[in-house]
Amino acid sequence: MHLCRQTFAVAIILLATPSVAAPHHGGRILRQLETSAPPVILVSNETKSQEPDIDMFAYMTGKCSTLKVAGRDFACRAVAYFHSQQGRANFTIALDDPTDNSHIISFSGENARREQDDLYELSVDHMLLNSKDRPKVDGLPVPSAELSAGTCKQIGSFAAARVSSISCSATDKDGKKYELQFESDGSPMTVRTIKQGPPTERKRRARLNERLECRNKADVAKILPRDLTAYIIRCLAEDSSQKPATDEPQ
Template identity: 55%
Template sequence: MTIQLLRQAVAFAAILAAMPAGASDELPRPEPDTIIFAMMSGKCSTFKVAGRDFPCRAVAFFQTEEGRANFTVALDDPSDDSHTITFSGDNGRRPDANLYELPIDRMLLKSKYRPKVDGLPVPSVEATAGLCTQIGNFVTLELSSISCTAVDGNGKKYELKYQSDGAPMAVRRIKRMRVGSPAVSPFDDVK
C-alpha cells in the first residue's frame, strides 16, 4: 500500500509542481513528466508541521523533466491513507558527490479532504522558503540522510529528518522525452 500511495502522490505532485504558488484551487494544466523516482528505506526521526509531530511511513524522491525535484513524505495516518506532504523545489545543486541541496519554494499538501481528479485527491500548494539537504550518493544508491525545513507565508514551519537504514534505494529512471539542457539531478555523476 505504501508504494501505491507514494506513486499516487508523485503523479499528482508532478501535475501541480510547476503551477504558480497559490493556484491550488485552479484546474491543473498538463505538466512535465516525471523522469526519476526513488523510494528510500529508513526512518523519519522527525517530521513536524507547525510544531506538531507526525509519524511518517515512507519517503520518496522524484524529479520532472523540467527539473522540479520533490521529496514526498507519506504520513502514517490511520484515518487517511492518502495523507502526503511534499517538499518541492527547483534549481537543485550538487556541490560534491555526497551532497544534494534543493531550495524549497512550495509545499504540496494532500489528504482525503482535498478535491479529487480522477478519484484521487489534488494537493493544495503552499508557497514556502526552505531547503532540503540530502547526504549520500544517489548515483551509487547509497543514501545516509535527508533533512528539510520550510516556512510558508503564514509562518507555518515544516521539518523533516530522515535516516536511511542502509538498504539501497529502489530507483526508476524514465526516459527523457524533451531535448535541451538537463536540470541538475542528484542521480548525475559529479565530474
C-alpha cells in the same frame, strides 16, 4: 500553471502510464538533477487531468526521527524523491496519520546544487500538501501549493543509489513550519528514470497488469488501507528492478 501531481498516489499512476524505465546511470541522473527550468507548480483550483511529467524517482527505506507539520508530530510511512522533466524536484513523505490515509506532503523546489559527490541540496520554494479533503482529479486528491522558503539536504548519491540521511526545513507564507529528519536503514535506494514513450495498447495493459498484481498481493497480505499506497509503490519498484531495462520504446 501546469498541474504537477508529484505525490505517492501519482507515482502509482505514473508507473501504470506508457513509459519506459531505464536503470540509473550516474552522469545522466546528475545532469537531470542539476537542470534548471521554469517552475512546474500545482495549483489547487486546477481540475483538468494532465499527464505526469516525472522523469525520475527514488524510493528509500528507513525511519523519520523527526516529522513536523505545522506544529504537529507524525511518523512516516514512506519517503521518496521525484524529479520532473521541467526541472522541479520534490522530497515527498507519506505521513502515518490514522485519521487520513491520503496525508502526504512534499518539500518542492526547482533550484538544486551538488557541491560534493555525496551532498545534494534543494532550495524549497513551495510545500505541497495533500489530504483526504482536497479536491480530486481522476479520483485522486490534488495537493495545494503553499509558497514557502527552506532547504533540503540529502547525504548520499542518486548515482550510487545510496542515501544516509535527508533533512528538510521550510516555513510557508503563513508562518507554518515543516521539518523532516530521515535516516536510511542502509538499504540501496530504488532509482528509476522514466522515458515517456508512445501510448501503445500493449504497454498500457502491461502496466495495468503490474498494478493489479500488486493490489492482489496487498489483499493476500491483508495490508491495511493506510499502508496500501506505500506497499504498492514498493511492489512496483521491486517488480521493475527484476526486469531488464529498455532505453527505446518497444
